Amino acid sequence: MSDREYQALTVETLSGRVGQIDAVAKRLGGPPDTWQVREVGDGNLNLVFIVEGAQDSVIVKQALPYVRLVGDSWPLPLYRAFYEHHALTRQAARAPGTVPAVIFFDETQAMIVMEYLRPHVILRRKLIAGEKVAGLGQFCGQFCARTAFRGSELSMSSPDKKADVALFAGNVEIPAITEALVFTDPYFAAEMNNHTPGLDPVVAALRADVTLKTRVQAMLMKFAANTETMLHGDLHSGSIMATEDEIRVIDPEFVQYGPMGFDIGMLMANYLMAYFSQPAHRGDPGPYQRWILDVITETCAAFTAEFRHLWATERTGMLYPRSLFEDQGHSADPACSAMLDTIWQDALQFCGIEMHRRCLSLAHNADFEEIADVALRARLEARNLKMGAHLIVATATIASPQALTDMAEKFNAEEFL
Numbered sequence: 001m002s003d004r005e006y007q008a009l010t011v012e013t014l015s016g017r018v019g020q021i022d023a024v025a026k027r028l029g030g031p032p033d034t035w036q037v038r039e040v041g042d043g044n045l046n047l048v049f050i051v052e053g054a055q056d057s058v059i060v061k062q063a064l065p066y067v068r069l070v071g072d073s074w075p076l077p078l079y080r081a082f083y084e085h086h087a088l089t090r091q092a093a094r095a096p097g098t099v100p101a102v103i104f105f106d107e108t109q110a111m112i113v114m115e116y117l118r119p120h121v122i123l124r125r126k127l128i129a130g131e132k133v134a135g136l137g138q139f140c141g142q143f144c145a146r147t148a149f150r151g152s153e154l155s156m157s158s159p160d161k162k163a164d165v166a167l168f169a170g171n172v173e174i175p176a177i178t179e180a181l182v183f184t185d186p187y188f189a190a191e192m193n194n195h196t197p198g199l200d201p202v203v204a205a206l207r208a209d210v211t212l213k214t215r216v217q218a219m220l221m222k223f224a225a226n227t228e229t230m231l232h233g234d235l236h237s238g239s240i241m242a243t244e245d246e247i248r249v250i251d252p253e254f255v256q257y258g259p260m261g262f263d264i265g266m267l268m269a270n271y272l273m274a275y276f277s278q279p280a281h282r283g284d285p286g287p288y289q290r291w292i293l294d295v296i297t298e299t300c301a302a303f304t305a306e307f308r309h310l311w312a313t314e315r316t317g318m319l320y321p322r323s324l325f326e327d328q329g330h331s332a333d334p335a336c337s338a339m340l341d342t343i344w345q346d347a348l349q350f351c352g353i354e355m356h357r358r359c360l361s362l363a364h365n366a367d368f369e370e371i372a373d374v375a376l377r378a379r380l381e382a383r384n385l386k387m388g389a390h391l392i393v394a395t396a397t398i399a400s401p402q403a404l405t406d407m408a409e410k411f412n413a414e415e416f417l
Contacts, residue, residue, distance in 0.1 A: 006078060006109055009062050011037045014049055018060060023104050024113050028053025045076070045253070050116060057118070058103060063110035063253075070192070070362075076173055078110035080253045083171040085112055087255035090164075090230060094150040098143050099249050117248050120241035124366055127237055127274040128281055130288045134245040137298025143249060144235075144264040144299075145306035148343075151230035152260070153317040155310070161317070165227045165257045175224075175256045178233065182353060183220035186360035187213050195360050196368075198378035202385050202416060203360060215392050219349050227257035235263040236270040236354075237367075261346030264303055268347065269354035269388075270365070271296050272408055276384045277367040280376050289412070293405040300401035304340055311336045345395050348404070352391030355384050382416040 009017065018024050019032025028035060030053050041048035045067060049060040063081040067074040085105045092099050104113040126133060153161050185193055187207050195203055206212065232239070233254030241248050275292045278285035311332070315322065325332035358365045359381045368384075371377035387408065391398065398404055 004108070006065075008064060009047060009049065009060065009109075009111070011039055011049070014051065014060060018051065018113070021104055021106075021113070024058060027056050027058060027103060029055030045080075057116040059100070059114050059116045061112045061114065080171065080174050081105075081110035081112060082107050083168060083174070083255050084251070084253035086167065087230070087232070087252035088112075088114075090151065091147055091232075091249070091252060095143050095146040098139070098146075098247075099252075117241050117250075120243055120246065120248060122238055123240040123242050123247075124237035124270075124274070126242060127271075127292070128277075128367060128370065130278075130282050132244070132288075132291055133242045133247060136242070136247060137295040138302045139247045140240070140267060140295075141264075141299040141302025141304075142306045144267070145303045145310065147232070148229045148260040148263070149307055149310040149314065151257075152228055153319045155314050155317050158318045164230065168230065168256055171256055174254050175233070178254060179220060179224060181361045181363065182357045183216055183223065185362070186353075186356045187216060190361070192362045193360055194362070194364075196378045196381055197374055198417060199359070199381060199385070202382045206356065206360075206385065206389060209389065209393075212389055212393050215349065216353055219346070219353060222259050222346065223262060223350075226259045228260045229257065231256055231258045232263050233258070235267045236365075237267075237274060238270075238365075259343075259346050259350075261343040261348075262350050264299070264343075265347035265350030266354050267299065268296055268404075269351040269358070271299075272351070272355060272387070273358060273365050273384055274367050275408055276380050276387075276412060277365075277371065280371040280373065280380060293408060296405055297401045300344075300404075307340060307343075308333075308336055348391050348395045348398055352388040355388030355391070359385055379415065379417055383411045383414065386414075386416050387411040 014037050015032040015035045019035075025032065028051065034054065036052040038050045039047065040050055046064060047062045051058050051060055061081075063076075063078045065075060065078055066072040067076050085102060088099050088102050092101070100115040100117055102112060102114050105111070123133065149155055151164075156164070180190075184190070231254075232249065232252045233256055234251065235249070239249060239251045241250055271292055275289050278289050278292070282288065315332070320332055320335050322332075324330075325335070359368065368377055368381055371380070390407070390411075398407065
C-alpha cells in the first residue's frame with residue numbers, strides 16, 4: 001500500500017488493499033474477498049474498521065486529512081498516525097500490557113493495523129450504563145505513573161529523552177487543537193463553541209473571572225513549554241476500553257511531551273463528569289456515584305504508590321541522582337513527596353479546565369450530551385462547571401483525593417440554576 005499515494009479506505013476497498021500486507025493477511029486467514037469489514041469509527045478524527053477473517057480479527061485505523069467532526073473545512077495533517085504509532089510502541093514498553101498490540105504501520109497511508117480488543121467496550125459507555133470494571137483505579141493509576149516516570153529524565157538517559165522530545169515536537173497541529181479547544185476557547189465566545197441552553201449565567205460568570213482565566217493561561221503555558229514526560233495527551237473515558245475485569249488504553253494520537261500531571265488530571269475530570277451526569281442515567285444514582293468516586297481515590301493512590309516504587313527502583317536518569325542522596329546516606333523520599341505534590345496541584349487544575357471544555361468548547365462528552373431533558377442537563381453541567389472553577393482557583397486548599405471526592409459530593413448536592 002505504501003507505494004501508492006494516500007487514499008482513504010472504504011468498506012468496499014479495504015480488503016483488496018490491506019490484503020496485500022502479508023502480516024495482516026496471515027493473521028486474518030482466508031482470501032481477502034471473504035473478510036467481513038465494518039466501519040465503526042465514532043470519534044472526531046479518524047476512520048476505524050473492524051476486519052474479521054477466518055482465523056482472527058483486527059482493527060484498521062486510518063487518519064483523515066481533516067477533522068471528521070467538522071469536515072474538510074478543518075484540514076489536519078496525516079502525520080498524526082506516525083506519532084500515534086510511536087506513542088503506542090513507547091507505551092507498550094513503558095507500561096506493558098496496557099495498550100493494543102500494533103501489527104502493521106503504513107506511514108504513507110496514515111494507517112495502523114492493531115489488535116482487535118473484544119469483548120472490550122469503550123469505558124464511557126460502561127459508565128453511562130452503570131457498569132463496574134474491577135481494578136479500574138489500580139490499572140489507570142499505574143498506567144499514568146509508569147508512563148510519566150519512565151518517559152522522563154527520572155528514568156531515561158538525557159540524550160534519549162531529548163531525542164524523543166525532538167521527535168514528538170513535530171506533532172504540531174494536534175497539540176494546537178488542545179491548546180485552543182481546551183485552554184482558550186471555553187473562556188470566550190469562540191466560533192465553534194456550543195453549550196446547553198440555560199447555562200448562560202454560569203458561562204458568563206466563568207468568562208468574567210479574570211483570576212480563573214489567568215490561572216488557566218498559566219497552565220497552558222506549562223502545557224506548551226514543559227517537556228517533563230511523554231503524555232497520552234487525550235486520556236479520557238473514551239480512550240479506555242474495558243470488559244468487567246480487563247482494560248486497555250487506546251488512541252494516543254494527541255501525544256506530546258508535557259507536564260506529568262496532565263494525563264491523570266484529564267482522566268479525573270472525565271470520571272467527575274460521569275459522576276455528575278449519573279442522576280440523568282438512573283433512578284438511584286447514589287451507589288454508582290460512590291463507586292466512581294472510589295475509582296478516583298484508587299487511581300490517585302495507585303499512581304502515588306507506583307511512582308514512589310519507581311522512584312526507589314528505577315531512578316536512573318539525570319534527575320535526583322543517587323549520588324546526591326542515597327550514596328551520601330540521605331533519603332530522597334522528601335524530594336519524591338515534593339514532586340508528587342506538584343503533580344497533584346497540576347492535575348487538579350488540568351482537571352478543572354477539562355471539566356469546562358467538555359461543556360463549553362467543540363467536542364462534548366456523551367455523559368452529558370445524551371441527556372434528553374435539556375433543563376436537567378443544564379443543572380448537572382452547572383455543577384460540573386462550578387466545581388471545575390473551584391479546582392482551578394482554590395487548588396491549594398485541596399490537599400488529598402479524599403478532599404476532592406468530598407468536594408464532588410458537596411457540589412453534587414447544590415443547585416446553581
